[in-house]
Amino acid sequence: MNSYNGIMVYVEFGENGLLPITRQLLGCGRKIADELGEPLSAVIVGSKGIEEGSDAAQLGADTVYIVEHELLRQYRTETYVAALEQLVRQQRPTALLMGQTYVGRDLAPSLAFRLETIAVLDCIALEIDHASRVLLLTKPVCGGNAVATFTSMYYPQIITIRDKAMLPMEPSFGKNAHVVHFAVSLEPRSFKTRLIKKVKEEGEGLRLEEAAVIISGGRGIGGAEGFRQLHETAAILHAAVGGSRPACDNRGVAPNRQIGITGKIVSPDLYIAVGISGSIQQMSGCGQAKRIVAINKDPDAPIFKYADFGVVGDWKKVFPSFSAKLKELVS
Amino acid sequence: MKMIVCVKQVPDPQASSTGTKVDVAAKRVIVPHGTPPVMSPYDESALEAALKIKDVHGGHVTVMSVGKNLARPVLRKALASGADELILLEDNTFDQLDSYATASILAAAIREIGTFDLILCGRQAADTDAGQVGSGLAELLHIPCVTVACGIELGEEKVNVTRIVSDGYEVIEVMLPALVTVSSEIGELRYPKLKDLQAAQKMPIVVRNAGQLGIDVASLMKLNLVSLSPPQHRNVQCCMISAETPEIAGEHLALTMRGAGLI
Numbered sequence: 001m002n003s004y005n006g007i008m009v010y011v012e013f014g015e016n017g018l019l020p021i022t023r024q025l026l027g028c029g030r031k032i033a034d035e036l037g038e039p040l041s042a043v044i045v046g047s048k049g050i051e052e053g054s055d056a057a058q059l060g061a062d063t064v065y066i067v068e069h070e071l072l073r074q075y076r077t078e079t080y081v082a083a084l085e086q087l088v089r090q091q092r093p094t095a096l097l098m099g100q101t102y103v104g105r106d107l108a109p110s111l112a113f114r115l116e117t118i119a120v121l122d123c124i125a126l127e128i129d130h131a132s133r134v135l136l137l138t139k140p141v142c143g144g145n146a147v148a149t150f151t152s153m154y155y156p157q158i159i160t161i162r163d164k165a166m167l168p169m170e171p172s173f174g175k176n177a178h179v180v181h182f183a184v185s186l187e188p189r190s191f192k193t194r195l196i197k198k199v200k201e202e203g204e205g206l207r208l209e210e211a212a213v214i215i216s217g218g219r220g221i222g223g224a225e226g227f228r229q230l231h232e233t234a235a236i237l238h239a240a241v242g243g244s245r246p247a248c249d250n251r252g253v254a255p256n257r258q259i260g261i262t263g264k265i266v267s268p269d270l271y272i273a274v275g276i277s278g279s280i281q282q283m284s285g286c287g288q289a290k291r292i293v294a295i296n297k298d299p300d301a302p303i304f305k306y307a308d309f310g311v312v313g314d315w316k317k318v319f320p321s322f323s324a325k326l327k328e329l330v331s
Numbered sequence: 332m333k334m335i336v337c338v339k340q341v342p343d344p345q346a347s348s349t350g351t352k353v354d355v356a357a358k359r360v361i362v363p364h365g366t367p368p369v370m371s372p373y374d375e376s377a378l379e380a381a382l383k384i385k386d387v388h389g390g391h392v393t394v395m396s397v398g399k400n401l402a403r404p405v406l407r408k409a410l411a412s413g414a415d416e417l418i419l420l421e422d423n424t425f426d427q428l429d430s431y432a433t434a435s436i437l438a439a440a441i442r443e444i445g446t447f448d449l450i451l452c453g454r455q456a457a458d459t460d461a462g463q464v465g466s467g468l469a470e471l472l473h474i475p476c477v478t479v480a481c482g483i484e485l486g487e488e489k490v491n492v493t494r495i496v497s498d499g500y501e502v503i504e505v506m507l508p509a510l511v512t513v514s515s516e517i518g519e520l521r522y523p524k525l526k527d528l529q530a531a532q533k534m535p536i537v538v539r540n541a542g543q544l545g546i547d548v549a550s551l552m553k554l555n556l557v558s559l560s561p562p563q564h565r566n567v568q569c570c571m572i573s574a575e576t577p578e579i580a581g582e583h584l585a586l587t588m589r590g591a592g593l594i
């Protein structure tokens with residue numbers, strides 16, 4: 001046996017409080033921790049006045065570590081790795097779970113190498129091999145063409161998990177965690193990076209992460225002008241607009257609206273793909289959608305292998321009447 | 332400006348994925364016969380980023396690749412595109428490596444080179460999609476790392492790196508020497524001229540094996556691949572909606588979606 005003990009969850013906040021992925025991590029973390037008979041902890045990193053600290057006790061974890069420092073005000077790889085390194089070296093958890101977010105996928109590998117252990121990114125399943133009590137880490141590889149399961153004898157295991165791969169944890173009211181303020185020492189001069197600019201560029205309409213319906217356009221849409229129509233329909237359906245890589249390259253949508261393994265991985269209830277061929281790199285980013293609808297002029301386009309409903313035709317002709325009918329139906 | 336670009340050879344990820352199979356027993360992905368090996372596309376973008384800096388500021392670009400049976404013509408394309416030197420870290424044991432082993436081999440080779448200003452890697456390899464070698468290499472070399480760059484601007488002993496984040500973008504200033512991982516938004520690798528392709532065939536290549544690098548792969552591997560399986564595809568039969576005209580088909584689609592409770 002090793003001397004590592006406990007599952008630790010890295011907590012992330014968005015504008016509306018706890019990120020959904022964090023709840024999912026806590027749910028999955030609780031399950032794994034209970035199966036192993038180990039405690040669950042959560043760690044919040046930031047600067048003074050982590051307001052959410054007050055709710056932190058309700059996260060369902062046994063212990064919540066709050067790591068505060070002036071240099072941790074905004075996420076930066078170097079400072080966050082340094083801070084987490086200190087906590088993890090002291091606490092020695094079996095595993096540290098993070099979301100496969102912009103932060104998680106940046107932080108996990110650096111932290112793992114710092115700790116001379118391993119990271120596995122973008123996991124879609126996390127189980128325990130009951131005989132060996134080793135974690136089975138499952139993730140898509142080859143742009144989604146295969147699924148690999150890994151194990152490792154190196155601890156702590158740093159794991160990022162894909163959004164919506166796990167069920168969220170119900171907030172466990174009444175169960176109060178033990179809140180610990182963990183003091184870190186950070187030497188400003190040892191850091192070599194500086195954030196010099198941060199620009200919000202949300203793009204129009206709902207964010208991909210929060211939408212139950214996504215309308216996504218591909219190369220077939222052309223540029224921003226074509227996307228105008230998708231936006232109008234999105235407004236009717238309370239949908240977010242995303243795009244394939246060529247759509248982003250053609251400036252039809254903002255770069256942070258790209259869907260796929262290079263962009264965002266989404267799992268909406270409904271994904272409407274217009275003028276998208278359905279490449280594996282794009283579909284591995286949206287194939288978990290509950291329902292898929294496709295409009296494409298090529299009857300052999302791979303997207304129809306994924307779609308529940310499809311129309312073969314020129315979107316410029318199909319889409320306006322589709323959109324008008326939708327408007328009529330939902331109003 | 333001394334730059335090192337790390338590139339991986341992978342089966343062409345743009346090749347049709349319909350013929351791609353998983354050999355479960357051998358735990359390998361079998362790509363359709365005839366799928367050519369290529370430089371992983373994100374790594375090509377990393378090379379392009381280095382060449383863009385070289386265009387403006389001059390400098391020396393070394394390209395490094397780790398693997399077994401590396402295809403010379405594929406990697407010579409880096410020389411043809413404008414890289415100055417190609418170092419292959421090639422050994423029969425350099426097969427199915429995990430991120431830790433790969434980063435350690437690259438680190439050993441880079442320590443042999445000694446000095447450098449900037450290391451560029453692709454954000455993730457198009458085959459393993461692990462996304463760790465760049466960050467890991469920076470840790471092993473004790474240099475700062477900025478990931479998923481969509482723009483790099485060279486300054487005075489530093490670079491400014493633009494990176495896409497979930498709600499926009501940010502610019503990070505990093506002191507050199509540093510490592511930056513690159514995303515496709517930087518742009519595709521320039522197309523080499525025919526005469527440069529020919530010249531590249533005659534340029535010398537440095538090859539280093541495990542023994543020369545003092546590497547024992549078995550002692551470096553930290554991950555075990557337990558199983559490899561085909562992805563679970565959506566098991567759907569697409570209901571195709573057709574009508575006399577595309578306009579009517581559009582209306583029918585909306586009605587069908589309402590009928591199925593999608594909207």
Ligand SMILES: Cc1cc2nc3c(=O)[nH]c(=O)nc-3n(C[C@H](O)[C@H](O)[C@H](O)COP(=O)(O)OP(=O)(O)OC[C@H]3O[C@@H](n4cnc5c(N)ncnc54)[C@H](O)[C@@H]3O)c2cc1C
Binds near residue numbers: 220281295301
């Ligand atoms: C390592 C790697 C990572 C990648 N990551 C991503 C990623 O994250 N996201 C991503 O999207 N791609 C990614 N790609 C690119 C991917 O392989 C495809 O090239 C891309 O998804 C294709 O986008 P598309 O479907 O918009 O364009 P195309 O494949 O060109 O398809 C356009 C489709 O539009 C249809 N069409 C054209 N005109 C019309 C019309 N008037 N009406 C109706 N239909 C029309 C055509 O029939 C065609 O099917 C990646 C590639 C690699 C190698």
